[in-house]
Structure formats: C-alpha cells, structure tokens
Amino acid sequence: MRRIDTRIAATRQRQAEEERGRRYRPTPPDWVVELGIGTGRPPVKVHAGDCHMLGTRRRAVDRDKARRLLAGGLSACGHCQPDIHLDVLD
Numbered sequence: 001m002r003r004i005d006t007r008i009a010a011t012r013q014r015q016a017e018e019e020r021g022r023r024y025r026p027t028p029p030d031w032v033v034e035l036g037i038g039t040g041r042p043p044v045k046v047h048a049g050d051c052h053m054l055g056t057r058r059r060a061v062d063r064d065k066a067r068r069l070l071a072g073g074l075s076a077c078g079h080c081q082p083d084i085h086l087d088v089l090d
Contacts, residue, residue, distance in 0.1 A: 032061065044075065048077070067088050070088040
C-alpha cells in the first residue's frame with residue numbers, strides 16, 4: 001500500500017512540474033535568423049519565430065533587422081515565408 005501511495009505522489013508531482021513548465025515557457029521570438037557553421041557563424045536564412053524548420057543554430061532578431069537582412073539578399077525560409085509576412089518581395 002505504501003509503494004502505491006509513493007508512486008501516486010511521484011506521478012502527481014511530475015504532472016505538476018510539467019504543467020508549471022508549460023505555463024512559464026517563454027514565448028518564441030517573432031523572427032529568427034538561422035546561423036551557419038564556421039568562423040563568425042554567418043546568417044544563412046530568416047525564419048518566423050514559430051517555424052518548424054528552425055535548426056539549433058539561431059538568433060532572435062527584431063522585425064527591422066529581419067527586413068534588412070531579407071532586403072540585403074539573405075534567403076527566406078520556404079516554409080514559413082517571412083519575406084511575405086514582412087512585405088519584402090523581390
């Protein structure tokens with residue numbers, strides 16, 4: 001009986017911690033720059049902050065920086081299409 005109570009308590013604690021984690025998770029940034037590999041890690045592509053194609057090498061940027069990067073010739077993600085959302089078209 002004691003083992004069952006211990007397991008129930010541990011399960012409830014884990015569920016409470018998961019809920020707390022979901023509640024306090026930071027919101028994703030609006031715009032993200034994917035960074036390349038190598039010296040200086042140059043920017044490679046611009047994504048929306050919630051894009052599912054984001055890699056692990058990334059940096060959050062504000063709207064103006066994302067627009068400048070796209071206008072300067074940096075590639076836009078083909079999935080989330082930040083160039084359309086930021087009104088930066090060829």
